[in-house]
Amino acid sequence: MKTILITGSTDGIGKLTALKLAKEGHKLFLHGRSEDKLNTVINEIQEASNNKNIKGFVADFSDINAVKQMVENIKNEVEKLDIIINNAGIFKTASDKTKDGLDIRMAVNYFAPYILTESIISVLEKGSETRVINLSSAAQSTVKKGVLTGAVAINASDAYAQSKLALTMWSFHFAKQHPNITTIAVNPGSLLNTKMVKEAYGQHWSPADKGANILFNLALSEEFKNDSGKYFDNDKGSFAMAHPDTTNQEKINILLNLTKEIIGGN
Template sequence: MTKTILITGSTDGIGKLAALKLAEAGHQVYVHGRNADKLTSVIAEVKAVATGAAVDNIGGFVADFSDLNAVRKMAAEVNEKLPKLDVLINNAGINTTASVMTKDGLDVRFVVNYLAPRELTNALLPLLKKSSEARIVNLSSAAQDPISYKAFVGQERLDDKDAYAQSKLALTMWSMDLADTVAADDINVIAVNPGSLLNTKMVDEAYGEYWASADKGANILTELAISDEFANDSGKYFDNDIKDGAHGDARGEFGQPHADALDKEAITELERQTQTVLQSLSA
């Protein structure tokens, strides 16, 4: 069955590869990027490989995920353009950057890697509820560290590694909670570490080396998005490193995220801190 799929951060890396694979399989794919020219180019590439009815249903949306107002504007555009959404892949992410703080004084990793997908997903839940078997795939990481809430609210600076790992734990904690929240709506939520040190631009900029192909990550995103194998796995964490210790292209399996992702008190505190930040931004 043809699905309507939105992939954030899909003008490069595993997001783009997944978009190409899903369009080639006949699905209606919508990509996202922050650069309009690059987005237009990628849409053309995806259209070129699309099959079936998907050829006429390939598009995209522009938004800078470091700006939550831009994220909300994009969500409104998606809600206006699409009659329903079957799969949302929250793939957009950032690790190293020259501009660490946003215009609102927050670490850009917490904004792009956690707050932006959270805001986008919540705004798109009405569209997802129109699908008979909706899925949300959230891009976590093997790097997950306990959150410093001083850093989260912009009162403390972190190095790139710590900011990235903490933001990815925040995303994973929210994913586990979201799965419970939308269970009654038959929406499947899975967090995934797509594989450590994949051959992508982000990894090259952060580490200068890679352990496995970008296809490894794109393949698991594609499977989590559409395969019947994962139809009943909501609230789980897929670790694509497990079977081969991150080296090589073998697929992983479900595993355990950081303990805080399964800790109700820790999740409650994250939600409290998140609401405080969001309220400060809207003040």
């Protein structure tokens, strides 16, 4: 039995993955933005899986301080984590800015998983054969300083692509820093049948199960235990090359130094 945290698990592939893992008898910590919705999903999954070992954490990932509070809650309540699936993501929203003045895609898709994962290293290191699965995307584009800091406003799809590249660059760096943790970035599949995709594009190419299945396998399968620091492209069904910036150490250093400045100031 593994102890697993899945962020953004009240909808879409996060919820489907949680159900698959619950049915296998694992201990789960789910995360959502709405306490009511989170509790509803926990009850749903407990009943569907006959697994009562499911708890939750509430945090609005567009709020850096809320993420930091969730970190403290995890440290107080969770003895160890074997797996974290950084699944929470956002594309189109009513407001493009967070209350801290950041682009909301950058905050939820990059800063939140960065803060969460880096801050609970002590909990992850107590896990067994620990894995970190980071939800990347086929959409990746070079991170611009102004977009990272929130000084420059751009359209949702460009901001999304930059946030996903930032996450993937950090993912590769994290894998090097923590050789005892298997860290994999994954594009779960393009245009899956999820709420986020429907709101953004109004259409889908593949069932959401396609994404849930690869997250389940990357989290648990022995097949992937030696694949740390890689990018799995589920559109191809195999590991692939990510954006060239993911291996540019100078760009990674600039990204991480800026990140520390930004989140330290919020």
